[in-house]
Amino acid sequence: MALPALGLLLAAGLLHTQASPSARSFQLDYEHNCFLKDGAPFRYISGSIHYARVPRPAWRDRLLKMYMSGLSAVQVYVPWNYHETLPGVYDFTGNRDVEAFLDLTAELGLLVILRPGPYICAEWEMGGLPAWLLWKPDIILRTSNPAYLAAVDSWLHVLLPKIKPRLYHQGGNIISVQVENEYGSYYACDHGYLRHLLGSFRALLGSEVLLFTTDSTGAQELRCGTLQGLYATVDFGPGSNVTEAFGAQRRVEPRGPLVNSEYYTGWLDYWGEAHASTSAAWVARGLEDMLQLGASINMYMFHGGTNFAYWSGADYKGQYKPVTTSYDYDAPLSEAGDPTEKLFAIRTVISKFQPLPVGPMPPATPKYAYGWVGLRKYADLLDVLDVLCPSGPIQSQFPLTFEALKQVHGFVVYHTQLPWDVPDPATLGAPPHSICDRGYVMLQKEYQGTLEWDGQTTLHVTGRAGDSLDILMENMGRISFGANTSDFKGLLGNLSLNSRPLSNWLIYPLAIDTAVQQGWPHTALPKSSSGGRVGPAFYTGSFETPGIAWDTFVKFPGWSKVRHCMTGKVVRVDQDPAQSHLHHLPGTAVDKWLQPGPVLELSWAPADPVCAWLGAARWPPQQHHSAGARRGTSHASPALP
Numbered sequence: 001m002a003l004p005a006l007g008l009l010l011a012a013g014l015l016h017t018q019a020s021p022s023a024r025s026f027q028l029d030y031e032h033n034c035f036l037k038d039g040a041p042f043r044y045i046s047g048s049i050h051y052a053r054v055p056r057p058a059w060r061d062r063l064l065k066m067y068m069s070g071l072s073a074v075q076v077y078v079p080w081n082y083h084e085t086l087p088g089v090y091d092f093t094g095n096r097d098v099e100a101f102l103d104l105t106a107e108l109g110l111l112v113i114l115r116p117g118p119y120i121c122a123e124w125e126m127g128g129l130p131a132w133l134l135w136k137p138d139i140i141l142r143t144s145n146p147a148y149l150a151a152v153d154s155w156l157h158v159l160l161p162k163i164k165p166r167l168y169h170q171g172g173n174i175i176s177v178q179v180e181n182e183y184g185s186y187y188a189c190d191h192g193y194l195r196h197l198l199g200s201f202r203a204l205l206g207s208e209v210l211l212f213t214t215d216s217t218g219a220q221e222l223r224c225g226t227l228q229g230l231y232a233t234v235d236f237g238p239g240s241n242v243t244e245a246f247g248a249q250r251r252v253e254p255r256g257p258l259v260n261s262e263y264y265t266g267w268l269d270y271w272g273e274a275h276a277s278t279s280a281a282w283v284a285r286g287l288e289d290m291l292q293l294g295a296s297i298n299m300y301m302f303h304g305g306t307n308f309a310y311w312s313g314a315d316y317k318g319q320y321k322p323v324t325t326s327y328d329y330d331a332p333l334s335e336a337g338d339p340t341e342k343l344f345a346i347r348t349v350i351s352k353f354q355p356l357p358v359g360p361m362p363p364a365t366p367k368y369a370y371g372w373v374g375l376r377k378y379a380d381l382l383d384v385l386d387v388l389c390p391s392g393p394i395q396s397q398f399p400l401t402f403e404a405l406k407q408v409h410g411f412v413v414y415h416t417q418l419p420w421d422v423p424d425p426a427t428l429g430a431p432p433h434s435i436c437d438r439g440y441v442m443l444q445k446e447y448q449g450t451l452e453w454d455g456q457t458t459l460h461v462t463g464r465a466g467d468s469l470d471i472l473m474e475n476m477g478r479i480s481f482g483a484n485t486s487d488f489k490g491l492l493g494n495l496s497l498n499s500r501p502l503s504n505w506l507i508y509p510l511a512i513d514t515a516v517q518q519g520w521p522h523t524a525l526p527k528s529s530s531g532g533r534v535g536p537a538f539y540t541g542s543f544e545t546p547g548i549a550w551d552t553f554v555k556f557p558g559w560s561k562v563r564h565c566m567t568g569k570v571v572r573v574d575q576d577p578a579q580s581h582l583h584h585l586p587g588t589a590v591d592k593w594l595q596p597g598p599v600l601e602l603s604w605a606p607a608d609p610v611c612a613w614l615g616a617a618r619w620p621p622q623q624h625h626s627a628g629a630r631r632g633t634s635h636a637s638p639a640l641p
């Protein structure tokens with residue numbers, strides 16, 4: 001058939017024209033079991049990246065590396081709790097500027113598969129659901145419960161209007177939108193809830209956008225997680241039998257494209273366990289098998305990044321398993337954003353099925369060794385409660401939860417006094433599942449030991465009537481998968497001394513980040529000499545930049561688990577680099593439980609706050625002797641045993 005020259009070029013795919021918004025479409029083709037993009041058969045090869053886990057200055061670098069890896073799309077979660085921080089209070093600025101992130105994906109020529117939840121799992125705090133939902137005593141999450149649906153619809157009315165103009169048929173690059181997340185794995189199996197969500201998504205996004213679900217391949221999961229009007233996709237990792245896995249999808253979607261929405265390139269890490277790793281060859285082989293079948297694939301994760309601040313979630317598998325600050329995921333792009341051997345193995349597979357973009361893969365970001373940084377104790381935490389809880393303590397006969405205190409993240413100090421002399425060791429104990437999640441116990445401000453959910457729940461103490469008893473309670477992240485996402489935090493039961501309940505508590509919700517954002521500590525000089533007292537404390541150190549804020553890695557030889565709130569910003573680079581200073585800006589409290597030897601990443605950009613992933617040390621921290629210390633000012637929050 002003779003084609004005009006233009007037609008020949010188009011047919012050969014050598015000339016891409018931008019279809020006008022009126023002609024743009026992304027649809028299912030049930031006859032040919034594929035997607036249609038502007039009417040032509042289309043298969044996507046996608047990778048997951050979460051903007052909330054990548055410093056905004058690094059977004060472009062990571063997305064460009066994903067594009068140069070041969071991906072045609074990226075899959076993006078929108079964490080509800082990252083944006084609606086309190087009921088009706090929204091934050092879409094800085095790292096939370098989801099529209100800027102989406103516009104950057106479009107600029108770089110990437111399509112987007114958007115997953116706005118409202119629940120997203122993702123090993124993210126409470127699976128993306130805001131903890132303030134738990135302030136409503138009768139709420140039942142992820143069901144048709146009226147209180148829950150009212151909050152969901154209120155949120156969707158804010159978010160989805162930001163998404164609609166970016167839909168592919170509207171001229172944007174969002175080709176499909178997922179409703180909920182692995183709902184078939186949730187106990188409720190409430191199809192009325194899914195129907196409500198379908199109605200809300202259609203009302204706010206229109207009738208044309210492709211809406212889908214994702215579930216694992218079990219029959220029960222696909223029975224409870226799918227719904228007429230939502231295209232059902234599945235998720236499975238390397239080592240699965242691809243034919244059987246897609247056979248499961250075919251049982252609910254006899255026609256239409258084969259889609260694996262989460263092909264696991266690695267896995268998540270829990271505190272105290274070895275870093276997960278998955279063979280690159282294994283990942284590449286499974287990818288090739290699926291691409292041979294013509295399936296569309298999203299690799300989960302392509303770049304994992306980091307759980308900044310308090311955003312890491314947890315699992316409950318017979319015991320509470322908090323997820324680490326690192327979300328490296330053994331992904332093709334490392335936590336530091338560096339291409340790995342796994343990325344190049346995947347890129348080679350992709351090149352067998354479609355042309356790779358012309359040009360080199362952007363290299364790993366340059367790293368800089370800033371040398372030793374001596375850390376000095378600035379203050380014991382119990383000596384600065386006036387700063388960290390400026391409104392003063394709440395008095396209560398018995399302990400209150402974080403939710404009752406309306407404290408979402410971080411730490412609460414529970415203070416009382418020994419009601420009687422305890423000359424012989426007495427058992428300080430807590431009922432099962434009442435330590436949520438990790439309580440550091442001080443008597444007369446001296447560290448006695450740590451109580452943990454599913455860990456040690458008793459301690460032996462001696463003292464005199466009136467001695468101060470303090471428990472610093474750390475929320476290590478709300479459960480993000482399964483039936484236990486209604487994960488209340490704090491002291492959920494009464495502490496007892498030889499089985500007699502303790503009472504008359506003073507309770508201090510700590511606002512560490514707020515204090516840091518307001519410039520505390522205002523000086524690095526130690527606040528008070530507490531001598532060798534052992535307990536949670538703030539340490540500070542400083543180092544100098546060479547005038548440019550290069551990424552680096554931070555290691556704390558000998559430390560153990562320390563939560564840090566390290567903030568800073570290169571606000572002024574003097575002529576003399578030795579004068580460049582780090583000052584305080586919005587803090588990011590991060591934590592990292594050191595296994596011997598891990599290196600962590602300190603990364604910032606000249607115009608953005610320093611986000612630091614810091615190590616920890618065995619308790620008490622060994623005093624570091626700074627060798628060639630460089631000046632600057634960086635502050636760390638409690639060093640915890």
Ligand SMILES: CCCC/N=C1\SC[C@@H]2[C@H](O)[C@H](O)[C@@H](O)CN12
Pocket residue numbers: 120121122123181182235262268481
């Ligand atoms: C066996 C438990 C499966 C739970 N699902 C998981 S664990 C890692 C990933 C992410 O959480 C992702 O957000 C989930 O959709 C699927 N998945």
